[in-house]
Structures are given as C-alpha cells and as structure tokens.
Amino acid sequence: MPILILSGGFMTSKNDVHCAIAGLGRIGVSLESDPLREKPASHMGAIDYNRTAQLVAGSDPDENKRIAFKSLLPDCAVYANTELMVEEIKPHILHIASITDSHIPILKMALSAGVPMVVCEKPLSNSLEEARALLPLIDSSDSVVLVNHERRFSRDYREVRGLIRDKAFGELLSINARLYMGKTRPVSQILYHDGTHMLDILRFLTDENLEILHSEGEPYRKGGQLIVLARGGSVPIVLDVSGGRDHLVFELDLSFEKGRIRIGNGVYELWSSQESPYYTGFRSLSCTSSGWKGRTAYFSSMMNHAIELLNNPGRKCESSYGDGLKVLELIDEILGAYPQEQNQDSSLEKTPSSSVV
Template sequence: MPLGGIISASGMIPAGVIGTGRIASLLEEDPLREKPCTHAGALVATGRCTIVGGADHDEERRRLFSRRWGAPGFSDPLEMIRATAPKILVVATHPDSHERYVAMAAREGVPVVVCEKPLAHTMASARRIARIEKKGALKILVNHERRFSRDYELVRDALRSRALGSLLGITATLFFGKNQPHHRVLHHDGTHLIDAIHFLTDDTLRVRRRVGAVRGRRSSVFVHGVLKNGKLPVVIEVGSERDYLHLEIRLSFSSGEIRLGNGIFSWSRSEVSPHYSSYRSLQELPRLVPEPTGYFLGMMNEAVALAEGRQEHSRSTAADALAALRVIHEASRRV
C-alpha cells in the first residue's frame, strides 16, 4: 500500500516535496528569518501535514532533507509520487522544470500543487500550466507569499477602506545585489514585486514604456506602466551595483503614504506642518510590522484547506502568477 494512503487514513495529509534545496528546506536553518521560512517547515508547522518524501537528483540534499524531516529521499520524483500518494505536492525546482512536474502531478491524481515562483521560465510554459489549472485537473498555489503576509493584508485593507484617501500612484524599487543583471532580478524577484502590486490593488499592471537596458548590469532600468482598471501610474526601478537587498513599494494617497517591503512598514498621514506655515506635511503614524507576519505558514494553511476541500481556489493561482510574468514579458520587450 502506498505510504501516503496509510498516513492519510490516520488523519494527516501526506505531502511530498520535489527539489530539496534552499526554499524547500535549507533556509529553515537561517537564524534571522521568521519561521517557518521553507516549504518543509511550513508543512510541518500546519500541524495537519506529514512529509512523506523528498525528491532531488542531488544525493547530499536528499540526505540532509531526510535527516532534517524524517522522510525518505527519492532520486525519481515520479517514483516518490507513486510510492507515497501525496495530497499536497511542493514543486521547488528550477522554473524550467515546473511545467513537467505540474503535468506529472495532474496525471498521477495529485489534488494540490504548491509551485515555486516564477511560475515558469517562458510565457508559453506558464500559459500551459495555467491551462492545466483551468481544466480543473488540480489546484495550484504559487509561492507569491506576500499574499499571505499580515503586513500586506493590512495595507490591502487600507486601500479598500480608503483609510488614507484615494490611491494616486505607486513607485517600487527592487535591488538584489551588485552583480545581478536587471532581467534576472526582474524575472526571479520582480515576480514577487509585481504580484504584490496586483494583490494590493486588485488590479493588473500594463506596461507603457521602459527606460534603460533590461539586460544591463549598470545603474537601473525603469518600467513605466498603468493599472488597467484604476488607470493609476506605476513606476518600477530595478537596479544593480547596490551592495544590498531592497524591495519596497511606495503607495501615494491623497492624505498620506504607505511604504511596504522587506523590513519596511511605514505609514504617514497628512497633518498640519510643524515646519512650514499654511502647509501640511506627512507625519509618520505609530505602526509596527505585525509579528509574526505568517507569510509562509499562511500559504501552506491555504494548501491544507484546498486539499481538505474547505476552499475552492487559492489566493495565489497559476493565473495570478501568469499575470505577473506577462508584465515582465512586456517590460522586457518594450524600448
């Protein structure tokens, strides 16, 4: 009998992981990150899942995964799926293999796939994954984890309630170290940034023009766009030559401003200026980043709800991830 069938009968959801590297498991050892911060860590933290296997072509990573999570290692993902019958399958491999494993999961009857971002390495592949989801063969949850983070949820609520007035524009910044070319940063981490903008605004970005060389490594490239429904301007800066990591979204309102990002959670309101007579200035409001934000655990709790049939669709579908990749594709083409 498949291992997954035995565990499922005990009330726990069997979960398998394809790709046992950093985001799947290894980053759980990082002492500075909010926990859980990996797929395996989040599966265990739900209290509803048991890890029945980890598949990876790298023997050392399989060994570390098995030792850390007490689950057998497999060199062949298909063998793992057939031996353990997971109800949740995590695909944490390179983007060029996502389609292959999502299609494999659909053929083998896996009901829920948690897929790493970006959804795929090409638009064509991403569209095919979205079609698999649309056909209803399985439910896909893409790891754009900011959709499940309490700080982003609070900002989204503020937009909906107009707590700081009307949203008038968005500027965003993404730096990912000194030597990364712009197109790589845009594709691998710009997906987070763009998807977060889509999530916060309930809208979709459309690219109007690009300034700078998207395949360059010098200074910055700027992407100018507009929200499709709200018609509001958006400017995204992706830069190199900075010796630090930085992701920030700045939302400008008629009566204030919110800055949100990695280690950033700042709210300001228009008040009578303490600096200039007859003017108003932004005064920072006492806001703290919610702790914990629950970004990874919230995502995996939703995977559990999908597997148990308590929820029909995820908050981070393949269609959502495709929309983010479409923006990147448009930005890469425009001059």
C-alpha cells in the same frame, strides 16, 4: 504509522494531510536554518508548522541535498526521482520547490497523476510559451494549483490592502516601487526572481491587472538599471529594478490623498496628514506607525490556504496559476522591448530536462 516531527519544541503526531517536496534546496528546506529569517521560512518548515500537515517524502536529483534532508528528517522517504515519489507516496499536496526549468514538467506530471493539491514556487517557468501550453491541462484537471507568491499571504501586506480598500488615507494616487538585488546581476534575472514578487504584489494591492506604459534602461547588462512606467487601474506606478548595489531592497511607497504607506523587506510605515509643524497654513505628513509588530506569517498562511483549498473544493485560490501566468506575461512584455544580448550574464538558470523528475 504517522511520523513524528519536531514542531515548536514538542513532538506531535500528524497524519491528516500528507505532503511531499520536490526540490530540497533553499526554499524547499535549507532557508529554515537561517537564524535571522521569520519562521517558517521554507516549505519543510511550513508543513511542520501546520497542525494537520505531515511531511512524508522529499525528492531531488542532487545526492548531497538528499543526504542533508535525510539527516534532518530520518523518518521521511527520500527519492532521486519525483515521478516515482508521487507514484509511491501519493501525496495530498505536492510542493514544487525545484529549480525553475523543472516547474512545468513536474506540475504536468503531478496533474496527470491526479495529485489533489500542488503548491508551485514562482516563477512558473522561464518561458511564457511553456506556461501557456499547460493551460488546457490546468483547466481540465480537478487538481488545484497554488503559486507561492508569498506576500499575498503576509499579514502586513494584507493589512495594507485593507487600508487601501477602506480608503483609510483617501484615494491611492500613485506607487513608487524599488527592487535592487546585488551589484552585478542583470535586471532580466532580477525580474524572474524577486521581480515576480514585486509585479504580483502590485497587482494584489491595486486589485488590477497592470498596464505597462513605457520602460527605459539596460535589462541585460550586468548591474544595469530599468525604470518601468505602469498603471494599475487608475493608479500610476513607477518601478525601478536595478543592480549596481551591494544590498537588497524590496520596497513600495504608496501615496494617498491624506497619507503615505511604505512597506517592504524590513519596512512598515504609516504616515498621516496633519497640520504642519514647519509651515503655517500647510499640512505635512507625520509617521504614526513604524515597524510591523509580530509575525507576518507569510509562509504559514500560505500553507493554511493550501489546506483550506484541499478541504473545500471549488473555493477560489488566492494565488492561482492564472496569477502566476499574468506575472510572466508582464515580464515578457517588459523585456520584449529590448533585444536580448547574447552573453552568459543575461541567461536564466537552466537544467537538463533529464534531471527534472
């Protein structure tokens, strides 16, 4: 008997695609309660929002998170052990929203169990070697793995990609990108968190693999700064990843022959070249559009794509395991130029393997 899930103020019966979530923390569940975020903002919310998906179970080794999840969805099964959940529930889609160290072990288990569709949070792993080691199983499996690089599915970024491809402002000539996350977090941690989104969206917008040319900074110092020079095809890229701020900035500034686009968290601007109102015989940029109108649908569009892939075997995944692996390779190349300082400030989030599944 299908469970009933509150969706958009109405009770709807949904039983087509059964989904389960491994990891009931922020991105799995609790970000849905943030009153300022666009909804859906979590895997739970994206499943609920989708007309054909039904959330049937969730798992987490943390008892408090299980209790909180059960209070939200009392009709859902709740497990401490993800492997047992997959064995008993047999979901069509498994959402891996647990801490990073558990991603690859859970993914390996899911592929071995024959879960048809797996949505995995980024980054795939804290270890490039661990992620590469799973490739033979990925390649031999009939399961599909979608990595949640959410900006690939966001309407504003997809529109910008279309403008680039259509040469609406002429050729794309350069990109300046900025990622700031707090005062004390070292760049090494920032890269493995929102840095994965930044590197991936640069690949997505340029439609090229990135080439790292040079970097300068202190990626392992608390509040440090790192400037990375890269290239996406013929497009030069300057990326500033830094701490030292009391605010979050995720922003790209794209320069064209005849215009400019700024896009990022809370930012969407189109600038066109026009006859200058300031200097005779020159042209200046004028902002012709500011602010994205309506929902970006970043999470719901990702979920729609997961359902599409599930229903259409062989269709190309728009955010594949290979895409997630490319991002890890870029991070490894950037940080590989610097000797890692042996201190806790530069360590990544870890968890005992015994609590993974």
